[in-house]
Amino acid sequence: MAKLSSLLDYYYESMYADLKVLENERLRIIAKLKKAIYVLIILGMSFCFFLIQGKFLIPLHAFLLSSMVAFLIYMFIYRHEIAGYKSLFKDNIIEKVIHFIDPSLVYDKEHSILESEYQQSGIFSQNYDKFSGSDLVSGVINGVKTRFSTLHVEEKRKDKDGKEHWYTHFQGLFFIVDFNKDFKSKTFIFPDFAERSLGVLGSWMQSLNTSKGELIKLDNSEFEKFFVVYGDDQIESRYILSHTLMEKIINFKNKNKKNLSLSFVNSKMYLCVDYNKELFEPILTKSLLKFSQIKEYFELLSMIIGIVDEFKLGDKIWSKR
Amino acid sequence: MQTFLIVAGIIGLVIVLMYNALISKKNQVDNIFAGVDAVLKKRYDLLPSIISSLQEYMIHEKTTLEKITQLRSQAMQSGLDNEAKMKLDNQFSQMLGGLMVSVENYPTLKANENFLHLQHTLNELEEQISAARRAYNQSVTDYHNAIEMFPTNMMASLMHLEHKMLFTIIQSERQNVDVKNLFQK
Known part of the structure; x- marks a missing residue:
């Protein structure tokens, strides 16, 4: 497996040029979002003023409504802007780091471990209403068929007051690997x-x-x-x-x-590692040109890809040869 | 009178629960031993093939091979109790382990395809035996705890439940039996 020491060379040789372009894109989005915030504050205030002057709503309600409208418009702009950036980020950083660690692995940013595989694991038996995931990595590591992705599984629950809220059953990394022994039980x-x-x-x-x-x-x-x-x-x-x-x-x-x-x-091993955050998503406030950022992703991915070695799953016994 | 009946009922219920718990632990030991016995039998079944491959090459270990064959015949006899089977397994494992180490002195044997296949099968069986022994020892420990701890110890002594023998887990087995490595040293 690739070493951290050689990552710096790879970073400058194969990633830096693309990262510069991506960093410019990040700065452009931040500038655009800042501009949107200023414009929306002015529009929101004007809308609020209009609602109060026209006596359509009382001041508190007018303020809440205009803030909500401004926030929704901001979220729409944010999502629209970040979608392309997210995709570029995954192509230029996550995929490249994965291929640096092991070029034979296949990365699919859109897909995840299947719902049926999640259920087959039997780890979580609770009902759920939302199943989402991304960043599927698959391939053969040291002769062992391996697949992993991020997953987020949630259930819609009602509290005492009847308010609905999302309860997370699992968020993190879901890892499936062919185990080195045959077995029939669970x-x-x-x-x-x-x-x-x-x-x-x-x-x-x-x-x-x-x-x-x-x-x-x-x-x-x-x-x-x-x-x-x-x-x-x-x-x-x-x-x-x-x-x-x-x-x-x-x-x-x-x-x-x-x-x-x-x-x-x-005869498969399923491993769930809890993370209460998104793992491979871009953080707009952090510069991409800092090596420490790339190092963090490298360390996380090396840890995940290293599970096969760590658990010595490549040491197959006779019946699995 | 009513209070007496309630107390008697509770005492009766506790006695039944303790009795059932002890019986269930005793049966658990027997069930798991049956699993141990099954994998030990698999190893004994494999032995004639291993011995016949070794006999061709290991001329100096003739006595050991004979002793192992003799132990196998004893182990395959019907009517042996669990303790006798465990003692035989212990002796058998030690002798087989020693024999596998001496395979090192026979490079031609180590290159034999047929023997390599047998060696890997034995390796897998040793893993299964190790797991079965661990499961058995855990069930015996649970059983011993139940017959020694208050208040189930009183019920156990009335039921004449006795201690059972544990498998001796040798240190090398704690580190996982790996016959393959013995050959590759």
């Missing part, structure tokens, strides 16, 4: 909140939850501290979760400080 690994906060009582409560199979107690105390495991075959779950793999998962969690959920279904 195994699920979730972050362990109950046992950590309630101790033995939490563990007892976990054993009552049989929706994902039996509780699997593992012989690695550190792993047990972080995760709770369910499965429908005590032996096969341990066949999948060897001591080595448990250690790799702990290391990955400690290194990235993110909540992880995993499942092993149909």
Whole structure:
């Protein structure tokens, strides 16, 4: 895999010229948005003044209405302006960084992991109303078929007052990889909140939850501290979760400080890494010509693409050769 | 009288729950042992092929090969109890491990396609056996906790439930059995 040390050369040789063009575009959009803000403030104030003078609305309502109209127009302009920039950003930065790390990988900015794949993982069993995602990367890493993308899965809920709001079930990175062992059963690994906060009582409560199979107690105390495991075959779950793999998962969690959920279904490993932000989206306020920006994307993508190596999934056993 | 009946009912319910919990843990141990037994049998079934490939090359290890074959015959006998099977497995694993290390001294054997195939199958079986042993030991630990902890220990002693033997997990197995690596050293 490509090293950070050679990224600087690649940055100046293959990216800098395009980034300059993109940076000019970013500055143009910022200038345009600033201009739009000034114009909308003036128009909004005039509209508000008109509503008050014409006695159509009381001052407070007139102010709220004109602010809302101005805000909606601004959002329309913002979305219109950023759409093209976003696409260029992904072509010139995200795709190039991915190809720098591994040229064989295929990047598709529009698509994501399929809804059916999300459901097959069995990690999330709650109903949802909105499924969205982007930045699908697929390919073969060290002989292992791999796919990942960002996902955002939400459910529309009503609170006590009947107000609707969106509740996020999952936002982050969804990773699917062919596992290096064959298995027929299902195994699920979730972050362990109950046992950590309630101790033995939490563990007892976990054993009552049989929706994902039996509780699997593992012989690695550190792993047990972080995760709770369910499965429908005590032996096969341990066949999948060897001591080595448990250690790799702990290391990955400690290194990235993110909540992880995993499942092993149909000889595939599904990994969800929680991020409560958009991962590969442009930030208009940050300059693209700063190397640190590109480095951040490189480190994130290297971490994701490195999962196959990190978990040693390329070391296939006999039945999978 | 009513209070007495309620208390007696609660005591009766607790006794039933404790009894069922102990029986369920005991059965869990037996169920998982059946899984261990199945993978151990697979390994014993594979052994004649491995021995016949090794016999051609490993002239100096004749005694070890004979001992392993003898252990296999003992393990395949019907009517063995779980403890006897575990003891035999322990001896068998140690001898087989030692034999695999000595394969290093036979470069022609290491190049044999048929043997390589058997070696990889054995490697996979060792992974499955390791997982089965871990599952068994965990179920025995849960069972031991139940028969030793208050108040289920009282019920367990009335039911004459006894401790069960654990598999000894050797250190190399903790690091994951990998027969392949033994050959590649």
